[in-house]
Amino acid sequence: xxxxxxxxxxxxxxxxxxxxxxxxxxxxxxxxxxxxxxxxxxxxxxxxxxxxxxxxxxxxxxxxxxxxxxxxxxxxxxxxxxxxxxxxxxxxxxxxxxxxxxxxxxxxxxxxxxxxxxxxxxxxxxxxxxxx
Amino acid sequence: xxxxxxxxxxxxxxxxxxxxxxxxxxxxxxxxxxxxxxxxxxxxxxxxxxxxxxxxxxxxxxxxxxxxxxxxxxxxxxxxxxxxxxxxxxxxxxxxxxxxxxxxxxxxxxxxxxxxxxxxxxxxxxxxxxxx
Amino acid sequence: xxxxxxxxxxxxxxxxxxxxxxxxxxxxxxxxxxxxxxxxxxxxxxxxxxxxxxxxxxxxxxxxxxxxxxxxxxxxxxxxxxxxxxxxxxxxxxxxxxxxxxxxxxxxxxxxxxxxxxxxxxxxxxxxxxxx
Amino acid sequence: xxxxxxxxxxxxxxxxxxxxxxxxxxxxxxxxxxxxxxxxxxxxxxxxxxxxxxxxxxxxxxxxxxxxxxxxxxxxxxxxxxxxxxxxxxxxxxxxxxxxxxxxxxxxxxxxxxxxxxxxxxxxxxxxxxxx
Numbered sequence: 287x288x289x290x291x292x293x294x295x296x297x298x299x300x301x302x303x304x305x306x307x308x309x310x311x312x313x314x315x316x317x318x319x320x321x322x323x324x325x326x327x328x329x330x331x332x333x334x335x336x337x338x339x340x341x342x343x344x345x346x347x348x349x350x351x352x353x354x355x356x357x358x359x360x361x362x363x364x365x366x367x368x369x370x371x372x373x374x375x376x377x378x379x380x381x382x383x384x385x386x387x388x389x390x391x392x393x394x395x396x397x398x399x400x401x402x403x404x405x406x407x408x409x410x411x412x413x414x415x416x417x418x
Numbered sequence: 419x420x421x422x423x424x425x426x427x428x429x430x431x432x433x434x435x436x437x438x439x440x441x442x443x444x445x446x447x448x449x450x451x452x453x454x455x456x457x458x459x460x461x462x463x464x465x466x467x468x469x470x471x472x473x474x475x476x477x478x479x480x481x482x483x484x485x486x487x488x489x490x491x492x493x494x495x496x497x498x499x500x501x502x503x504x505x506x507x508x509x510x511x512x513x514x515x516x517x518x519x520x521x522x523x524x525x526x527x528x529x530x531x532x533x534x535x536x537x538x539x540x541x542x543x544x545x546x547x548x549x550x
Numbered sequence: 551x552x553x554x555x556x557x558x559x560x561x562x563x564x565x566x567x568x569x570x571x572x573x574x575x576x577x578x579x580x581x582x583x584x585x586x587x588x589x590x591x592x593x594x595x596x597x598x599x600x601x602x603x604x605x606x607x608x609x610x611x612x613x614x615x616x617x618x619x620x621x622x623x624x625x626x627x628x629x630x631x632x633x634x635x636x637x638x639x640x641x642x643x644x645x646x647x648x649x650x651x652x653x654x655x656x657x658x659x660x661x662x663x664x665x666x667x668x669x670x671x672x673x674x675x676x677x678x679x680x681x682x
Numbered sequence: 683x684x685x686x687x688x689x690x691x692x693x694x695x696x697x698x699x700x701x702x703x704x705x706x707x708x709x710x711x712x713x714x715x716x717x718x719x720x721x722x723x724x725x726x727x728x729x730x731x732x733x734x735x736x737x738x739x740x741x742x743x744x745x746x747x748x749x750x751x752x753x754x755x756x757x758x759x760x761x762x763x764x765x766x767x768x769x770x771x772x773x774x775x776x777x778x779x780x781x782x783x784x785x786x787x788x789x790x791x792x793x794x795x796x797x798x799x800x801x802x803x804x805x806x807x808x809x810x811x812x813x814x
Contacts, residue, residue: 289711292794293714293715293718293791293794294718296722296790296791296793297718297725298722298725299725310714314710314714315685317710318689318706318710318750318754319689321751321754321755322690322693322754322755322756325605325608325754325755325756326692326694326695326757328601328604328605328757329601329693329694329695329756329758333597333598333601334598337493337494337592337593337597340592341493341494341495341589342496344487344589344608345487345488345491347751348483348484348487348488349484349499349503351480351484351747352480352481352483352484354714355476355480355743356477358714358717358718358721359473359476359477359717359718359721360718360721360722360725361469361473361721361722361724361725362469362470362474363473364474364477364513366509366513367477367506367510367513370505370506370509371481371506371510373502373505373506374499374502374505374506377498377499377502378499378502378503381496381498381499394692395689397692398689398692422582424662425582425583425659426586428590428657428658428659428661428662429589429593429659442582446578446581446582447553449578450557450574450578450618450622451557453619453622453623454557454558454561454623454624457561457622457623457624457740458561458562458563458624458625460625460736460737461561461562461563461624461626462562465729465730465733466730469724469725469729472724473721483615486582487585490582490585490586491585491589492586492589492590493589493590493592493593494593526560527557529560530557530560601757601758602758605757606758606760608751608755609751609755609763612751612752613752613763613767615744615748616744616745616747619740619741619744620741620745623740623741626733626734626737627737628738630777631741631745631770631774634769634770634773634774635745635770635773635774637769637770638763638766638767638770641762641763641767642763642766645763
């Protein structure tokens with residue numbers, strides 16, 4: 287059992303779904319990778335061509351941060367908020383992935399970041415599909 | 419001219435709309451008030467009856483934080499992300515306001531927080547309506 | 551009475567000091583202005599010369615965000631943490647102000663941001679001096 | 683090689699130290715575990731006895747979040763800020779760990795959170811010791 291699953295199993299609320307655990311993990315992974323990719327873009331010689339990438343990475347980090355924290359909380363959850371936020375997070379990840387994929391051939395950090403964003407986009411989609 | 423309007427007028431992108439300026443201000447006001455209300459709830463004798471309120475205040479602070487930062491950025495914006503995030507933010511503010519209003523008669527901080535959340539909800543709605 | 555003073559006066563903990571209220575306001579103002587300045591830098595033609603400025607603005611926004619939230623909370627505070635965090639926040643604001651001042655003549659957003667950082671630096675110093 | 687090490691190896695700045703990689707990982711682990719522990723505390727029957735724990739978990743999450751992001755950035759770093767922030771982060775983790783340890787026998791989430799905070803405290807100490 288991974289760490290987030292073990293952690294949430296200690297909550298009075300009881301065992302979370304696998305889709306929820308996965309989405310929390312992917313949101314926080316996206317915070318780290320998008321923060322790092324924006325910063326690596328900034329150090330590149332062609333920083334002028336990476337403005338859109340930096341912008342989307344910063345936004346994606348902020349949205350995944352909020353989503354990861356809201357999903358982590360289990361006390362007295364509001365499914366209407368969760369659903370709406372997951373849709374915004376999925377959108378942020380998709381847009382950031384599409385942009386990073388444009389630079390993946392030249393910048394390894396963009397390749398890594400795009401993969402992380404795609405995993406988070408999929409984890410959001412899976413959680414949206416699984417929620418009743 | 420207020421501070422956020424003055425600030426954004428210095429951006430190479432040019433002058434922002436009044437609806438955007440207002441929404442940025444209300445998002446950051448919501449971060450402060452929701453953070454404070456969750457903390458004041460925690461110090462109350464009837465904290466057991468305020469769990470839902472604390473939870474929604476923490477969520478609303480996180481969502482408004484992300485939304486305020488994304489809206490503040492003007493470089494290479496993505497309207498699809500802005501719109502989706504505004505919908506999540508409007509939802510977070512409405513849910514938090516509805517809950518704080520239940521406690522407003524007994525807890526002055528809930529009355530203040532509810533008013534701030536309602537203003538942010540309205541500012542999100544106005545910005546959604548104004549965006550082309 | 552301004553909004554943060556009014557807000558904290560509703561807390562069971564009672565009336566906060568003027569130095570605390572001022573520092574909370576300046577921390578959150580710094581979050582907005584540093585987020586905006588980093589983004590405006592990114593849109594400038596001379597973005598390559600503004601890398602250090604963008605980096606320091608992003609850091610300053612993050613540190614002021616954490617400091618503003620910790621200072622806003624009044625329930626069961628830990629003066630040792632407050633003090634240590636104020637020292638880090640003062641440092642972040644000073645470094646960001648020094649860098650933005652280098653660009654203030656050419657970029658109006660750097661001038662505005664530098665002033666905000668200096669006010670926050672001073673507010674942190676005042677709160678550190680006033681705390682017993 | 684773990685993910686953060688692999689990620690930072692793609693940065694133009696070059697390979698980061700093992701102490702830095704470890705500290706970034708522990709900061710973000712602390713964000714998740716402290717967010718979750720504060721929320722689990724809130725759902726417990728004895729929430730009134732867990733106010734200090736909730737407060738310290740919220741603070742620790744905010745400080746680790748800022749520290750994790752500042753440490754992740756490698757472009758044009760300021761060692762004076764890093765050092766000051768690491769000291770605040772170490773303090774936040776130690777205070778949170780001490781409090782969670784008081785509840786570890788009764789609440790499994792406090793036991794898990796205390797362990798995570800102690801690892802982050804140690805990682806901050808190691809990075810402070812290794813930095814020239």
